[in-house]
Amino acid sequence: MLIIPVKEGENIDRAVKRFKKKFDKTGTMRQLRKRKQYIKPSVRKREQLKKAVYSNEMFSNM
DSSP: OOOOOOOTTOOHHHHHHHHHHHHHHHTHHHHHHHHHSOOOHHHHHHHHHHHHHHHHHHHHOO
16 A cells, blocks of 8 residues: 655645656556466566567677
8 A cells, every 4th residue: 555645735746746656666557467367487488588589689789
């Protein structure tokens, strides 16, 4: 649960902005979207391998 203390005389827009920033840092929405569909472990591993190969090729050419 996120708690955003609003200071005396503080603009509510600024407090909402702080809330959004804190909410993004928790990663709750990313986690919900990730859990929406089940991905088999073999597919997840294959995607990680593809990313590793791609990044390795990008940084080895520099």
